[in-house]
Amino acid sequence: MPHFNFRYDLLATDGKARAGVFYTPHGSLETPLFAPVGTQATVKSLTPVQLEELGASLVLANTYHLYLRPGADVVAEMGGLHHFMQWPRPLLTDSGGFQVFSLAEMRKVDEDGVTFKSHIDGSTHRLTPEKAVDIEEKLGADIIMAFDECAEPHDRPYVERAMQRTHQWAERCLKAQSRGDQALFGIVQGGIFPDLREDSARTIRAMGFPGHAIGGLSVGESKPEMYAMIETVNAVLPEDKPRYLMGVGTVEDILNGVARGIDIFDCVLPTRLARHQAAVTRSGRINLLNAAHTHDPRPIDEGCQCYTCQHFTRAYLRHLVVAKEMLASSLISIHNLHTLITLAKDARAAILKGCFNEFAQDILAHMDGDEPQPVS
Amino acid sequence: MPHFNFRYDLLATDGKARAGVFYTPHGSLETPLFAPVGTQATVKSLTPVQLEELGASLVLANTYHLYLRPGADVVAEMGGLHHFMQWPRPLLTDSGGFQVFSLAEMRKVDEDGVTFKSHIDGSTHRLTPEKAVDIEEKLGADIIMAFDECAEPHDRPYVERAMQRTHQWAERCLKAQSRGDQALFGIVQGGIFPDLREDSARTIRAMGFPGHAIGGLSVGESKPEMYAMIETVNAVLPEDKPRYLMGVGTVEDILNGVARGIDIFDCVLPTRLARHQAAVTRSGRINLLNAAHTHDPRPIDEGCQCYTCQHFTRAYLRHLVVAKEMLASSLISIHNLHTLITLAKDARAAILKGCFNEFAQDILAHMDGDEPQPVS
Numbered sequence: 001m002p003h004f005n006f007r008y009d010l011l012a013t014d015g016k017a018r019a020g021v022f023y024t025p026h027g028s029l030e031t032p033l034f035a036p037v038g039t040q041a042t043v044k045s046l047t048p049v050q051l052e053e054l055g056a057s058l059v060l061a062n063t064y065h066l067y068l069r070p071g072a073d074v075v076a077e078m079g080g081l082h083h084f085m086q087w088p089r090p091l092l093t094d095s096g097g098f099q100v101f102s103l104a105e106m107r108k109v110d111e112d113g114v115t116f117k118s119h120i121d122g123s124t125h126r127l128t129p130e131k132a133v134d135i136e137e138k139l140g141a142d143i144i145m146a147f148d149e150c151a152e153p154h155d156r157p158y159v160e161r162a163m164q165r166t167h168q169w170a171e172r173c174l175k176a177q178s179r180g181d182q183a184l185f186g187i188v189q190g191g192i193f194p195d196l197r198e199d200s201a202r203t204i205r206a207m208g209f210p211g212h213a214i215g216g217l218s219v220g221e222s223k224p225e226m227y228a229m230i231e232t233v234n235a236v237l238p239e240d241k242p243r244y245l246m247g248v249g250t251v252e253d254i255l256n257g258v259a260r261g262i263d264i265f266d267c268v269l270p271t272r273l274a275r276h277q278a279a280v281t282r283s284g285r286i287n288l289l290n291a292a293h294t295h296d297p298r299p300i301d302e303g304c305q306c307y308t309c310q311h312f313t314r315a316y317l318r319h320l321v322v323a324k325e326m327l328a329s330s331l332i333s334i335h336n337l338h339t340l341i342t343l344a345k346d347a348r349a350a351i352l353k354g355c356f357n358e359f360a361q362d363i364l365a366h367m368d369g370d371e372p373q374p375v376s
Numbered sequence: 377m378p379h380f381n382f383r384y385d386l387l388a389t390d391g392k393a394r395a396g397v398f399y400t401p402h403g404s405l406e407t408p409l410f411a412p413v414g415t416q417a418t419v420k421s422l423t424p425v426q427l428e429e430l431g432a433s434l435v436l437a438n439t440y441h442l443y444l445r446p447g448a449d450v451v452a453e454m455g456g457l458h459h460f461m462q463w464p465r466p467l468l469t470d471s472g473g474f475q476v477f478s479l480a481e482m483r484k485v486d487e488d489g490v491t492f493k494s495h496i497d498g499s500t501h502r503l504t505p506e507k508a509v510d511i512e513e514k515l516g517a518d519i520i521m522a523f524d525e526c527a528e529p530h531d532r533p534y535v536e537r538a539m540q541r542t543h544q545w546a547e548r549c550l551k552a553q554s555r556g557d558q559a560l561f562g563i564v565q566g567g568i569f570p571d572l573r574e575d576s577a578r579t580i581r582a583m584g585f586p587g588h589a590i591g592g593l594s595v596g597e598s599k600p601e602m603y604a605m606i607e608t609v610n611a612v613l614p615e616d617k618p619r620y621l622m623g624v625g626t627v628e629d630i631l632n633g634v635a636r637g638i639d640i641f642d643c644v645l646p647t648r649l650a651r652h653q654a655a656v657t658r659s660g661r662i663n664l665l666n667a668a669h670t671h672d673p674r675p676i677d678e679g680c681q682c683y684t685c686q687h688f689t690r691a692y693l694r695h696l697v698v699a700k701e702m703l704a705s706s707l708i709s710i711h712n713l714h715t716l717i718t719l720a721k722d723a724r725a726a727i728l729k730g731c732f733n734e735f736a737q738d739i740l741a742h743m744d745g746d747e748p749q750p751v752s
Contacts, residue, residue, distance in 0.1 A: 041695065045702040047426075049683070070670065070695040077671055078691050086687045294446065295453055307425070311462045315454050319417065319446040326421040326702055 003180035006210040008242045008263075012352050016234065016261040019351040022211070022242045024090045024142035025181050026082065029057050031242060031263035032347050034254060034340040035092065036271065040065050041075070041085040043337070044271045045330040048086045054306060054338040055345070058090045058143075060266045063135055064099030068118050068125070072138035080140030091141035092266070094246070095132045095173075097148045097187075098215070109149065111165065129172035137179050145213060146173040148187040153221045159191035166215075167203045174207060185211040185244060192225045194232045201236035212237050213244040214262075218253070227256050234261040249340060251282055252367065255360040258347045265344065270336035275329045277321040280336040282343065284368035286314075288332065293318040306338035307331075379556035382586040384618045384639075388728050392610065392637040395727040398587070398618045400466045400518035401557050402458065405433050407618060407639035408723050410630060410716040411468065412647065416441050417451070417461040419713075420647050421706040424462045430682060430714040431721070434466045434519075436642045439511055440475035444494050444501070448514035456516030467517035468642075470622070471508040471549075473524045473563075474591070485525065487541065505548035513555050521589060522549040524563040529597045535567035542591075543579045550583060561620060563591040568601045570608045577612035588613050589620040590638075594629070603632050610637040625716060627658055628743065631736040634723045641720065646712035651705045653697040656712040658719065660744035662690075664708065669694040682714035683707075 004025050012019040022029045035058040036043045036051065043051055043059060051059065061081060066072065078084040081091055097114075100107055104116035104125075113128030132147035147169045151162035166189045177184050186209035190196035204212060214233050217226050230245065237243055242263045248254070249267020257265060270280055279286040279300045286300060299309035300317070308317075308331040320328035343363075350359035380401050388395045398405045411434040412419045412427065419427055419435060427435065437457060442448065454460040457467055473490075476483055480492035480501075489504030508523035523545045527538035542565045553560050562585035566572035580588060590609050593602050606621065613619055618639045624630070625643020633641060646656055655662040655676045662676060675685035676693070684693075684707040696704035719739075726735035 040699045040701055041692070042701050042703045045421075045706070047683070047703065047706065048687070050423075065699075069699055070691070074671060074691060074695070078673060078689055084689070084692055084695075086692075295450060297454060307423070311424070313454055313460070315446070315450060316417070316460055316462075319450070319460075323416045323441075323445055325416055325418050326705060327418045327423065329702060330421070330423065330706070 006183040008211070008240060010239060014351040014354050014356040015259065017258050017347070017351045017356045018261055018263060019348045020242065020263060022263070024183065026088065026090045026142050027057070029090055029264075030345075030348060032254075032258045032344045033057055033264055034249065034344040035060050035264065035266040036337050036341075037062075037266055037268045038085065038087070039268070040069070041081060043333070044275065045326065045333055048088075050307075050330070050334060051087070051337075052089075054334050055341045056089070056337065058092055058264065059087050060092045060094065061085070061139070061141065062096070062099060063093045063132065063139065064096035064103065066093075066139060067096060067135050068120055072135045076138040076140070082140065090143065092143040093136050093139050093141040093145065095136065095145040095147040096127055097132070098150050098247070100127060101150050109165070111168070129169040130176040133173050133176040133184075137177070137182065141182065143183045143185060143211065146170045146184060146186050146209075148189060148215055150189070150216045150219065151191060153191035153216055153219055153225075156191070156193060159189070159193060159196060163189045163196055163200050167200070170204060170207055174209070183210045185209055185213050187213045187215040187246070188233050188237075189216045190229070191216060192221050192229060194228065197229050197232045198236055201233045205237055209241070211242040211244065213246050215246050217245065218248045223253070223256075226253070227260065230257060230260040230262060251280070251340070251343060252364065254340065254343055255347065255363060258344070258351075258356070259360060267340075270340055271333045274332035274336050277328065277332065279332055280339050282339065282363050283366050288314065288317050288321050288328075290318070300335050301339070304335065304338065306335050308335040382559040384587070384616060386615060390727040390730050390732040391635065393634050393723070393727045393732045394637055394639060395724045396618065396639060398639070400559065402464065402466045402518050403433070405466055405640075406721075406724060408630075408634045408720045409433055409640055410625065410720040411436050411640065411642040412713050412717075413438075413642055413644045414461065414463070415644070416445070417457060419709070420651065421702065421709055424464075426683075426706070426710060427463070427713075428465075430710050431717045432465070432713065434468055434640065435463050436468045436470065437461070437515070437517065438472070438475060439469045439508065439515065440472035440479065442469075442515060443472060443511050444496055448511045452514040452516070458516065466519065468519040469512050469515050469517040469521065471512065471521040471523040472503055473508070474526050474623070476503060477526050485541070487544070505545040506552040509549050509552040509560075513553070513558065517558065519559045519561060519587065522546045522560060522562050522585075524565060524591055526565070526592045526595065527567060529567035529592055529595055529601075532567070532569060535565070535569060535572060539565045539572055539576050543576070546580060546583055550585070559586045561585055561587040561589050563589045563622070564609050564613075565592045566605070567592060568597050568605060570604065573605050573608045574612055577609045581613055585617070587618040587620065589622050591622050593621065594624045599629070599632075602629070603636065606633060606636040606638060627656070627716070627719060628740065630716065630719055631723065631739060634720070634727075634732070635736060643716075646716055647709045650708035650712050653704065653708065655708055656715050658715065658739050659742050664690065664693045664697050664704075666694070676708075676711050677715070680711065680714065682711050684711040
């Protein structure tokens with residue numbers, strides 16, 4: 001089994017914001033970055049060529065979904081997830097932990113693992129830390145996540161129990177790992193409680209993972225609570241390893257995350273919003289079903305360099321939405337993903353130039369809608 | 377108004393099969409060719425870049441659909457259909473006649489035109505030859521079709537009445553045309569009756585259109601009836617103008633059409649089948665939902681050069697189908713369109729080499745399923 005030396009080079013800091021490079025067997029990742037989500041081994045409605053063209057580097061896939069369908073063995077037979085979905089660049093799989101808690105039915109958690117019923121056909125399954133690592137090794141992503149338990153973030157007794165289990169399971173994941181070419185990331189839990197978050201970050205840090213994630217956020221807490229937890233955790237996590245904020249993907253949260261030292265983001269939001277005809281820009285969202293766009297010759301975003309904005313009018317996109325054409329989802333997804341990927345790339349460039357705060361404040365000051373949160 | 381000299385150059389014949397070039401303001405068309413259908417100004421699930429890459433030259437759009445939604449004025453305001461849907465190559469619009477008869481509700485035909493209710497919202501509309509040409513001029517395709525009446529092909533009294541009206545309407549379309557940069561094609565009707573087809577072909581021929589279409593076929597008649605009508609009509613139509621067989625698009629029918637002197641084909645079948653997980657190959661159809669493909673590492677068609685076959689296994693495509701992922705439709709559409717477009721291109725190459733009959737017989741002899749019809 002080949003051994004890959006997973007290394008994160010911190011190239012520059014600007015306040016707490018960081019610009020770096022994380023090296024993986026399928027190429028190096030320039031951080032900060034935003035990763036599109038390909039739940040079922042496809043970023044919905046897009047081909048890998050379209051993903052490359054819109055600037056994606058890291059792509060996520062969900063272990064829970066792929067374990068249930070088509071099964072990890074089918075993916076392994078086809079040469080692993082990179083070959084199966086034809087994504088030649090770095091891939092990340094989560095552990096299935098979050099989906100077991102958010103999607104599956106009738107779950108029973110014990111110290112050893114979780115028994116649950118599939119949301120697809122009601123069949124009974126069991127995931128343990130060892131089983132999750134086994135599945136993730138069969139899938140073969142470059143970055144794999146430890147099996148964790150995500151709790152309701154305000155319920156302290158539940159959060160404490162889930163955090164303790166997450167720590168025990170993290171140790172078991174490390175022991176279960178047999179491949180040397182996958183970076184196993186540990187996940188910090190602890191809800192909205194600073195003392196628990198600090199405890200969790202110290203415990204996970206001590207295990208020596210090549211990278212760390214912050215889990216259990218963006219699940220119902222307020223934005224000030226989320227940002228406070230990021231600060232607490234990042235004060236403990238080491239500087240020389242990447243930090244991944246799981247499931248976060250609005251313009252505002254990415255800027256606030258980067259400002260607090262986050263390197264990697266992912267979220268289903270840009271593609272999910274696209275399927276509900278909402279376009280994401282740095283200044284807010286645009287509902288393309290709105291009749292105001294019927295005669296509008298402008299692109300979604302006049303400054304945007306994506307394929308959609310370089311070619312299509314709002315009038316055309318609205319027509320596709322009204323006519324329920326599949327191409328609407330594809331074209332809006334291309335734009336939305338490009339917006340967030342480019343936001344993270346531009347944040348990186350600003351950090352390297354030492355002007356991240358101005359960059360972020362300028363965007364946040366021009367956002368429509370709700371009052372933006374301050375960056376720091 | 378610019379005047380474009382629409383010219384068809386007949387480069388070679390092989391039996392009755394023809395290889396030629398038809399010149400249009402958006403580029404020359406090498407015939408025989410198969411044209412994908414973009415009913416609502418989009419070939420379903422595909423971007424124009426994907427269409428170019430799979431080899432499309434001519435693309436169709438439906439006047440009936442675009443008239444109802446978003447309206448011809450919106451398309452005209454956006455610079456016409458080429459700009460609206462961002463297809464830089466030749467476009468063809470039908471006249472709406474066929475859809476009025478197949479989709480609209482409560483239609484009333486009189487000598488002047490047709491009154492009908494929209495299949496979308498039940499609103500009442502009226503199409504006449506003059507109105508159809510006006511809409512097609514606003515849309516701005518390179519090839520536009522005369523407004524015709526399509527009848528049940530075996531009902532002789534109805535077929536005769538509809539044919540007479542089609543001839544009168546063809547004259548009115550010619551008179552109504554005001555743009556000099558669109559080729560208006562006349563449509564031959566006449567059901568399955570050789571004498572009516574011959575009469576119609578002579579009448580339409582005499583009007584001096586720059587190209588001709590055979591309408592009212594592939595609507596319920598048998599294959600021998602269809603092939604006989606093509607022979608009857610093409611014996612009358614001039615050699616120096618292109619011949620378009622409307623709505624025909626199976627491997628077998630394309631080969632049989634080319635063998636009888638057809639130059640242009642179109643059909644919704646390849647994209648419609650793709651949305652129902654059926655892949656089209658030269659030897660038959662493959663249902664990708666079939667469990668036999670679960671572990672199949674082969675592409676749909678091992679000899680195929682399309683993006684889908686060059687990258688994805690049947691196992692992956694089946695997974696996308698089972699998981700109801702939109703990408704399944706896109707990838708199978710790419711393959712299906714590529715198959716028919718390449719079939720027509722290869723037929724052209726065979727005609728130029730003088731071996732079309734062997735080419736066609738070889739494909740028809742290796743088809744699965746129903747007994748293939750002889751080419752000639």
